[in-house]
Amino acid sequence: MFRSEDVPAADRFDYWTEMLGRAHAPMELRSDYADDFRGSQRVLDLGAVTAWRAVFQPVVFRRTPKLIRQSDPETYHLCLVVRGAGSCVWRHRETRYGPDDLFINSSTLPNDVHSSGDPVTTVALEVPKALVPLPRDLTRRIVGVPVSTREGMGALLARFLTQLTTDTAAYRPSDGPRLGTVLTELVGALFAHTLEAGRCLPPETHRRTLILRIQAFIRENLHDPHLTPSAIAAAHHLSAGYLHRLFRDEDATVAEWIRRRRLEAARRDLADPALRATPIQTIAARWGFPRATDFSRAHRAAYGTTPKEHRHQALHGHE
Structure with a gap:
């Protein structure tokens, strides 16, 4: 001792x-x-x-x-x-x-x-x-x-x-x-x-397997407001820098990939007839957009319409 x-x-x-x-x-x-x-x-x-x-x-x-x-x-x-x-x-x-x-x-x-x-x-x-x-x-x-x-x-x-x-x-x-x-x-x-x-995994196969595992983790935790690149890296025992390098050849950065999946999830809920009575902001917050203005801006930038317009168009056939 x-x-x-x-x-x-x-x-x-x-x-x-x-x-x-x-x-x-x-x-x-x-x-x-x-x-x-x-x-x-x-x-x-x-x-x-x-x-x-x-x-x-x-x-x-x-x-x-x-x-x-x-x-x-x-x-x-x-x-x-x-x-x-x-x-x-x-x-x-x-x-x-x-x-x-x-x-x-x-x-x-x-x-x-x-x-x-x-x-x-x-x-x-x-x-x-x-x-x-x-x-x-x-x-x-x-x-x-x-x-x-x-x-x-x-x-x-x-x-x-x-x-x-x-x-x-x-x-x-x-x-x-x-x-x-x-x-x-x-x-x-x-x-x-x-x-x-x-x-038995070649390096490139290992890399792709790791990316797929990370992407699955992101999808499972989209609702978590603390889901950040740093949190994802820590959960997978990686440095933030290495995580970003993994996504370098993808079609989006880590943060962009998270935002896209969150927008897609919120967009599905907005089009769900069973959720027509749920306020738009509640749906947005559920998928990681606590501020209504941020959600509206991101939705318009991605799809060219506001969340309200998308919901109306999607549910019009069900009315």
């Missing part, structure tokens, strides 16, 4: 950086709380495997190519977020994460991890790559892939890791390597499951 409070305030951030470097790998750290940084970490030695539970103030962790050349423990890093949120950026992927998310990292790949929340709480695991050998191209396929801890292999690993790091009183020192072996087998099973789910 080490705590930043074990040293004077002025030394705490440097101490934390040094101890993390020993427990994980050398990193560059930045924090708005560096003047009096608060963090603690309990490290469990499980033979070749290391597990820990950490509580700390928001910080940015960075593994640069230079640091990797200087020191690379050749490990996989699996991190379960208990409290807080953030994002991780690699050259090939950007991933957002929040409570109950598990993300996979590699000591060999340059990355920036941004954390938020005060404090952030994580449960992490370091496994030597030699114990779970994967070709380099497959490593890139699993690093950064969001893993659900609510079901399946992700849930099994998360429960085991959480229980282990919460209470070690029942274990003897000789149990450490055995527990490390169990964790290694669970990590290997998780990797296999993840690769079987996605390895």
Whole structure:
């Protein structure tokens, strides 16, 4: 166990950086709380495997190519977020994460991890790559892939890791390597499951599948007034920038796609005889247009008529 409070305030951030470097790998750290940084970490030695539970103030962790050349423990890093949120950026992927998310990292790949929340709480695991050998191209396929801890292999690993790091009183020192072996087998099973789910998809097919999933999510949440590109990106563990790049080859931006679907839904309701008594503004608000003037302006721009004119024309045959 080490705590930043074990040293004077002025030394705490440097101490934390040094101890993390020993427990994980050398990193560059930045924090708005560096003047009096608060963090603690309990490290469990499980033979070749290391597990820990950490509580700390928001910080940015960075593994640069230079640091990797200087020191690379050749490990996989699996991190379960208990409290807080953030994002991780690699050259090939950007991933957002929040409570109950598990993300996979590699000591060999340059990355920036941004954390938020005060404090952030994580449960992490370091496994030597030699114990779970994967070709380099497959490593890139699993690093950064969001893993659900609510079901399946992700849930099994998360429960085991959480229980282990919460209470070690029942274990003897000789149990450490055995527990490390169990964790290694669970990590290997998780990797296999993840690769079987996605390895057969060519990049373009994966991109189209992701866009279709996002578009379905938008349709299901059109009524939500907080449905924004940022919210959509967070729900799919993407950065807002990556989401916009996904839609770059579509016929509309993310915001435009949302607006079109909302207009289409409102237009259908306006033409529904069963809703003829429902005020236009009620229908507009139901589909994400809280201001009547905004809805009327958007409807005229898209269809050349006002909502009232459209309703009258659509229902005229039913009168």
